[in-house]
Amino acid sequence: MITKKVYLYFPKSETEKPIVCELIRNFDLTINIFRAKVTPEEEGYLSLEITGTEEHLEQAYEFLKGFDVVIHAGSKAVHWDSERCTHCGNCLTHCPTGALHLADQATRTVAFTEEKCIECLSCITNCPFGVCTSAF
Numbered sequence: 760m761i762t763k764k765v766y767l768y769f770p771k772s773e774t775e776k777p778i779v780c781e782l783i784r785n786f787d788l789t790i791n792i793f794r795a796k797v798t799p800e801e802e803g804y805l806s807l808e809i810t811g812t813e814e815h816l817e818q819a820y821e822f823l824k825g826f827d828v829v830i831h832a833g834s835k836a837v838h839w840d841s842e843r844c845t846h847c848g849n850c851l852t853h854c855p856t857g858a859l860h861l862a863d864q865a866t867r868t869v870a871f872t873e874e875k876c877i878e879c880l881s882c883i884t885n886c887p888f889g890v891c892t893s894a895f
């Protein structure tokens with residue numbers, strides 16, 4: 760048995776479908792939901808941990824790909840958009856764990872290490888460019 764943490768985004772078209780129920784029933788998975796949210800626009804966010812055999816987990820991922828569901832590895836609801844980051848460095852002193860850090864001192868390149876993130880949400884209010892977002 761293996762356990763994986765994932766973060767799923769469901770657009771409005773998929774929120775009413777019993778996708779998680781099917782995952783449990785069809786692939787014999789144990790699912791532990793950490794966080795769930797449905798927005799007023801009827802978009803869904805789920806942060807969960809999935810346990811099952813490697814074969815069943817692979818089948819479950821294939822099953823999910825049949826829907827318009829966005830799958831992120833990891834369970835953190837904070838998302839850092841590397842494409843939009845200007846590397847201004849403003850967030851660095853506001854991130855208490857070093858999840859946002861300088862990856863390269865010479866080029867002053869900022870990077871995000873998800874495992875270190877404690878979801879304090881400080882970067883969301885302290886990024887002038889809206890690079891960090893959270894579903895929760």
Ligand code: SF4
Binds near residue numbers: 855856857858880883
């Ligand atoms: S949510 Fe908090 S810990 Fe995570 S990257 Fe932002 S400032 Fe750092």
Ligand code: SF4
Binds near residue numbers: 843847849851859890
């Ligand atoms: S404050 Fe925003 S734009 Fe500036 S380095 Fe941090 S994430 Fe990137």
